[in-house]
Amino acid sequence: MKDNVLKIVNECGSNCTLIAVSKTKGVDLIREVYDSGIRDFGENKVQELLSKIDLLPNDIRWHMIGHLQTNKVKDVVGRVYLIHSVDSLRLAREISKCSVKKGVVSNILLEVNIASEESKYGFSVSELDTSYNEIKDLENINVLGLMCVAPNQSGSENRVYFKKMKKLSDELNLSVLSMGMSNDYKEAILEGATYIRVGTLIFGKRDYDIN
Numbered sequence: 001m002k003d004n005v006l007k008i009v010n011e012c013g014s015n016c017t018l019i020a021v022s023k024t025k026g027v028d029l030i031r032e033v034y035d036s037g038i039r040d041f042g043e044n045k046v047q048e049l050l051s052k053i054d055l056l057p058n059d060i061r062w063h064m065i066g067h068l069q070t071n072k073v074k075d076v077v078g079r080v081y082l083i084h085s086v087d088s089l090r091l092a093r094e095i096s097k098c099s100v101k102k103g104v105v106s107n108i109l110l111e112v113n114i115a116s117e118e119s120k121y122g123f124s125v126s127e128l129d130t131s132y133n134e135i136k137d138l139e140n141i142n143v144l145g146l147m148c149v150a151p152n153q154s155g156s157e158n159r160v161y162f163k164k165m166k167k168l169s170d171e172l173n174l175s176v177l178s179m180g181m182s183n184d185y186k187e188a189i190l191e192g193a194t195y196i197r198v199g200t201l202i203f204g205k206r207d208y209d210i211n
């Protein structure tokens with residue numbers, strides 16, 4: 001495990017950070033990855049995330065990477081380092097409202113449905129600009145950048161989508177770009193990812209996939 005982690009970190013270079021996606025995995029395994037030097041971990045379910053936060057070292061930066069329901073926003077705001085999966089104006093408004101109430105500023109990314117897939121969450125490319133302009137003015141929210149989950153196919157096939165993401169990010173003058181998973185992280189790095197989110201390659205296959 002450690003060798004895998006160090007290899008991927010090395011491939012990231014200095015402009016990109018590896019997020020170890022620990023969903024469905026237990027705290028003992030997570031601690032092993034932590035001990036190899038990783039401090040960024042990603043989860044996609046609120047309850048699972050909260051239970052792990054309490055059991056693991058408090059210098060971990062927790063990333064919420066899964067679809068977030070508005071009624072769970074209050075449980076997440078103030079507890080995570082970055083919310084990657086903001087996929088609607090309604091959700092962004094709720095994060096803003098909750099952040100004001102708690103007296104915190106929430107860092108968020110806007111999720112883009114870059115390949116226009118029926119099964120995926122995210123803003124369409126055509127609505128991104130307008131949505132960004134509304135969301136960036138909400139109180140107690142910092143829109144740091146963009147995120148996507150590319151189609152479930154090879155990295156060479158997804159490279160075109162990563163290129164599009166980088167272009168959108170540059171057009172909006174944003175600095176954070178979260179893209180690339182076990183199957184396509186190398187191409188994501190080549191196209192300018194600043195976070196890659198890798199689960200399977202680090203932790204092994206998941207018994208069940210809850211995403």
Ligand SMILES: *Cc1c(COP(=O)(O)O)cnc(C)c1O
Nearest residue numbers: 021065181182197198199200211
């Ligand atoms: C599960 C998940 C990942 C990691 O996927 P792997 O293929 O296991 O590397 C990355 N991003 C999101 C949003 C996920 O839900």
